[in-house]
Every structure is written in structure tokens, then in C-alpha cells.
Amino acid sequence: MKNELIKPKGLVTNTNRRNFLKFGTMSVAGAGLLLMGCNDDDDMMPPMSEGVNLGSGDIGILNYAYALEQLEAAFYATVLTGGYFANANAEEKTIMGDLEKHERAHREFFKAALGSAAIADLEVDFSSIDFNSRTSVLAAAKTFEDLGVAAYNGAGQFIENVDYLVIAGKIVSVEARHAAAIRDLINPGSDDFAGDDLIDANGLERTLNFTDVLTAASTYVKTPIDFSQLPS
Amino acid sequence: MNLLKLLDTMCPDTNSPEEKDMFFSRREAFRQFGDLSKKVAMAAVPLGVLTALPKVAKADTESLIGVLNYALTLEHLEYRYYQTGVESGVIEGADLNIFTKIRDHELAHVNFLTEVIGNVLGGMPVVEPEFDFTAGGNFAPFMDYPTFLALAQAFEDTGVRAYKGQAGNVMESDVVLTAALSIHSVEARHASMVRRLRTKKGQDTVKGWITNGSIGSLPAATQAIYAGEENVSHGGVDVTALTGIDAAAVSEGWDEPLSKDQVLGIASLFLA
Structure with missing residues (x-):
């Protein structure tokens, strides 16, 4: 369900x-x-x-990021074991290999930075993704990367500590680089890398709030996430 | 023309009495509107992101105007570069859609920042400087496509670092911070696309993300754009030591900021 x-x-x-x-x-x-x-x-x-409780304040936001990075890291780790990756061309193998490392590095960074305040490991559910299918894997990757960008962009305003804000900024642009590459793999040479579905007439990328992001993520996460204490 | 001087004209301390009056009268006008949210409601263009966000700015308006004029200067540079490129015919037909899209985003950023500075914050938007994209005769980006792509990459990667470097300076205003982040990620998407395009064409081996502090096959003059990107420590955590992941991959996973002075040093190469 x-x-x-x-x-x-x-x-x-x-x-x-x-x-x-x-x-x-x-x-x-x-x-x-x-x-x-x-x-x-x-x-x-x-x-x-x-279930996990993200907590409040900056810790809550860092746990929110940690939850999303856990999801992404688990996704790419699974991609590397699937039929799509085994048969992918050299460029796509490189990209998937890089993304797996980047997201794992992000996940481990947040876990270390949060220390005892870190939420537990989330139980993921990728049953809706066919890891033998290029189409399915790339579509899911696009969802995760675009979601990550919109999540960081939406959460930035709630971060109080400037050091955390800059670290989030360092990560979000890499997620955006990922998202553009994945979109270009799906529709090569098109302008989808920064498509009108995400970027408005002012040239601003979409932001999503905590509820939108976690609702979208909930398709892939079994563990209940309590985000009620996040800032608003 | 020196970019720093250009931006200094925005500072009331160095302005002529006449300009000072204009500056302060605009500020006064802004004060009369009370707060940003009220003014936003009166803005002429649809500023969806501004009206959608709940909190109003509490930051020093003057400081915000300074940061946004700095961003606007870079957006002017990017827009003029792509607009000239699209008009010049240097871009291969199959890639025209990509650069038309990027051009459109940069123009939208110019218009958006101009609107926010002028009609929301009550400041004076910086006028478009005159650019010399040959950098004193060193490059021919509008005659040579690989050069056009190389400089496009340089500008996009610089833009990402520039916006990131200002996050702390606009964070007191939720509205401005969110808008800046929403431009920042668009620049990163552009950067990824241009980098990969250059590699697809065999002009470089760079990936969509920045490996170590490598400039790849870009001219040596671009070194300052990538300096520091090799960093693998964040918030006191050495991620390479923590994870055992190779330093190259860890460096790719985090983009680094640049200060305003660093960015203006880079951009000043392209001022007429």
C-alpha cells in the first residue's frame, strides 16, 4: 500500500x-x-x-537532507547491481558509478555530521523500479535528482547556521548537475536538462516544501518519517 | 572598466551628492512601503516566488541590493555572451536549442534581478557593462565553436560558485535567499550540460561535475575558476577519510563557493 x-x-x-x-x-x-x-x-x-523523527531546527533540516541522501544512495547502490547497469554503455556506467559515490559520500557525511542526532537507517522500497530497465532506472534517477534539488532549494530559507547553509549549497548544485545529466541521457541534446517543467518564466527553479518532498519520497520509503518539528 | 568600481557606484559612500540623493530617496520610498511583502504585491511583473513565500525580509536592504547587483552584473555578462553567440552563427545547428534555452534563462535572470532590485528593494539596478569576450584579443568565441563552448563552461561554473559564495550574505532574507538558490541550481544545470557537451564533442574529458580542481582542456587563464574545488573536507569532516571513497569522486560531490572579489577578478578579464 x-x-x-x-x-x-x-x-x-x-x-x-x-x-x-x-x-x-x-x-x-x-x-x-x-x-x-x-x-x-x-x-x-x-x-x-x-519510524524516525527528524527533529527540530537545523538538526531537523540536516536529518531531512540525510533522509533524502539515504534514499538516493540506496537507489544508486541498487542500480549498480541491476541488469541496466550491467549492459549500459561506458558513459552511463561512469555516470551511475559517480552518482553512487557522490550520494554515498553525502549520506555518510550527514551521518557523521549529525552524530548521535542522526536518524536511523531508513528502510527503502524500490519495488516500483525495474533495475533491469534503462527507462525505469533513468526515470527514477530523474525523480530523485530533481526532487533533491527542489528539496534543498526549499529548505535553505529555514537553515539558521550559515555553515550548514553553505554546505547545503555545495551539495545542491551537484544534485542539479546530476539532474541535468540524467535528463540529457533520457532526451539527448534537448533542452530538458533545464526544462520548462522545472524552471519558470523568471528563470527560477522550482522549490518544494517538506510535505511535498516527503510525500513524493514516501513511494520509496517504508519507514515512517515524522517531520512535524521542522521549522515553518 | 573595472567591475569593482562599477559596483562601487552602488555604494552611497562613493556616490556624487546627486546620486546619493537618488539612492536615499529610493530607500525612503522603500521604507514607506513598509516591508517587502507589501511591495511585492505591487510589483509589475509576476514574481511568483516572492509572493509565494511567507516570510518578509529583515535584512539590510542596502546590503541585499549590493549582492543582487553583483549577481545582475554576472547575469548581464552571461546573457550578452549567449545572445551574441546565438546571433553570430558560431553555434552548431543541433546545439542551438540548448544555447537558446540557456540564453533565455540568463535573460530571465537579468529581468528578474532588475525588477527585484529596482521595484521591490527600491535600489538602482546596475546597467549592463560593455563586455569584451575576446579578453583583449586572446579568444575568438564567436568565430570558433570550441572556444565558445569553453568560455560558456567557464562562465557557468563561475556563476555557480558566485551564487554559492553569497548565500551567507542574503540568508537573513528568506525571499532573496530562496530566489538566489533557485537561480543557482539553474546555473548548475547549465554548467553540467555544457561540460558534457564539450566532452561528447571530444574537446575535453570533463564530466558534468568538477573533478578535483581540474580545468581540463580549458585555457590556463581559467585556473582561478576551479581553484579550491579539490576540497574534500566539509564542516570539519574529511569525507575521503570517513568513507574511503577516492578523493576525485568526493571532490565532485561538493561544489565550492567563491568570494565576490575572486569572481570579479575572473569576470574583469571580459570587461571592455
Whole structure:
């Protein structure tokens, strides 16, 4: 069953953000990612038996990035084991090999930087991707890379520490380089590398908020992700 | 003409009394509008990203105008370069769509930044400088396609580093930061495409991403554009040591910023 992210509008503006998880609804949560508020409940939040909580502030944003990098790294690691990669031409082998290393490096960097605040490993679900199919792999790669760019672009404004902001900036442009290359593999020599589907009349690339990004990602992630404490 | 001097004209300290008056009267006009969000609502062009974002700027407007005029100067350079290239006929027919698209983005950036500086922040958008893309007779980008592509790569990779270098200077304004990030990633897409195009044509071996601090087959004059890109340590974490991934791949995974002075030093080669 496809995961659903439910984030009632206005919830995050409630005064008591820490105690918003209502475990009385876990039967519903079993269907996927569920976020419910209970701003009138001052009891300590019970530990999550499954799922991860990204946390708040800059740590929350870094965990958000870490979650996306985990997803990308796991994807490319799987690509390298599949039939598409085995039969790919030299250029595409090089690109996929590079992307696997870059995303693994990003993932490990965030894990180290976050230390004890890092979320646990996410359980991924790539059952919708055919790793023997070039079309399927490249389409998924395009989704992940474009999503990553839009996620970093959308999250930047919430980062408080300038050093973290610059590090995110160092990574997002590489994700954009990836995205352009993947799009050019799909439609060579076209202007899709920076297509009108992403870039508006002001020449600005799309940004996505936390809900949009994690909803899109939830197709590929089994672990429930609680992002309710992220800044807004 | 010196770019630094050009940008200094934006600073009220060095302006003539007349220009100072204009500067401050515009600032006063801006103050009267109260805040950015109100002014945005009055902007003439559809500034979707500005109106869509919830927070208003709390940054020093003057400083933001300075940063955005710096960005606008680079966008002027890029737009004029591609526009001249498209008109010159130097671009191979099969690639014309690519450079028309890039040209269109750079023009959109020029128009967007001009609008934000002039009609949102109440500043004076920098006028387009006169460029010399031969860099004093050293290059012939509009007669030789490989040279055109080489300089295009140089400009795009510079643009990525330039925007990144200003992130900290605009971060107090959520609106401006988000707009800058949204331009930054477009420049990175351009850079990736141009780099790979050069390699597809056998002119270089570069990938879409920057390996170590390598200039590939670009002229030696471009060294400053790639200096520092070999970095593998971020936030005190040596990623090569951490992961065991080779330094070349780790360097590719992070792009590095450049300061305004570094970028203007590079760009000044192309000012008439």
C-alpha cells in the first residue's frame, strides 16, 4: 500500500510541537506515515517504536537532507547491481558509478555530521523500479535528482547556521548537475536538462516544501518519517 | 572598466551628492512601503516566488541590493555572451536549442534581478557593462565553436560558485535567499550540460561535475575558476577519510563557493 503523509494545515503552528504525536491513531498510522496533532496533551511523547523523527531546527533540516541522501544512495547502490547497469554503455556506467559515490559520500557525511542526532537507517522500497530497465532506472534517477534539488532549494530559507547553509549549497548544485545529466541521457541534446517543467518564466527553479518532498519520497520509503518539528 | 568600481557606484559612500540623493530617496520610498511583502504585491511583473513565500525580509536592504547587483552584473555578462553567440552563427545547428534555452534563462535572470532590485528593494539596478569576450584579443568565441563552448563552461561554473559564495550574505532574507538558490541550481544545470557537451564533442574529458580542481582542456587563464574545488573536507569532516571513497569522486560531490572579489577578478578579464 502506498504511504500517505498527512499533515493537517496549521498543525505546526500549534504551541506544543513536541507532543503532537497521538498514538491513539497508530492503527491508522499502520497504513503509512501519519502525523496527527494533540496540542492539548502535555504528557511526554512516547518513544517511537518504528519510524524516525527528524527533529527540530537545523538538526531537523540536516536529518531531512540525510533522509533524502539515504534514499538516493540506496537507489544508486541498487542500480549498480541491476541488469541496466550491467549492459549500459561506458558513459552511463561512469555516470551511475559517480552518482553512487557522490550520494554515498553525502549520506555518510550527514551521518557523521549529525552524530548521535542522526536518524536511523531508513528502510527503502524500490519495488516500483525495474533495475533491469534503462527507462525505469533513468526515470527514477530523474525523480530523485530533481526532487533533491527542489528539496534543498526549499529548505535553505529555514537553515539558521550559515555553515550548514553553505554546505547545503555545495551539495545542491551537484544534485542539479546530476539532474541535468540524467535528463540529457533520457532526451539527448534537448533542452530538458533545464526544462520548462522545472524552471519558470523568471528563470527560477522550482522549490518544494517538506510535505511535498516527503510525500513524493514516501513511494520509496517504508519507514515512517515524522517531520512535524521542522521549522515553518 | 573595472567591475569593482562599477559596483562601487552602488555604494552611497562613493556616490556624487546627486546620486546619493537618488539612492536615499529610493530607500525612503522603500521604507514607506513598509516591508517587502507589501511591495511585492505591487510589483509589475509576476514574481511568483516572492509572493509565494511567507516570510518578509529583515535584512539590510542596502546590503541585499549590493549582492543582487553583483549577481545582475554576472547575469548581464552571461546573457550578452549567449545572445551574441546565438546571433553570430558560431553555434552548431543541433546545439542551438540548448544555447537558446540557456540564453533565455540568463535573460530571465537579468529581468528578474532588475525588477527585484529596482521595484521591490527600491535600489538602482546596475546597467549592463560593455563586455569584451575576446579578453583583449586572446579568444575568438564567436568565430570558433570550441572556444565558445569553453568560455560558456567557464562562465557557468563561475556563476555557480558566485551564487554559492553569497548565500551567507542574503540568508537573513528568506525571499532573496530562496530566489538566489533557485537561480543557482539553474546555473548548475547549465554548467553540467555544457561540460558534457564539450566532452561528447571530444574537446575535453570533463564530466558534468568538477573533478578535483581540474580545468581540463580549458585555457590556463581559467585556473582561478576551479581553484579550491579539490576540497574534500566539509564542516570539519574529511569525507575521503570517513568513507574511503577516492578523493576525485568526493571532490565532485561538493561544489565550492567563491568570494565576490575572486569572481570579479575572473569576470574583469571580459570587461571592455
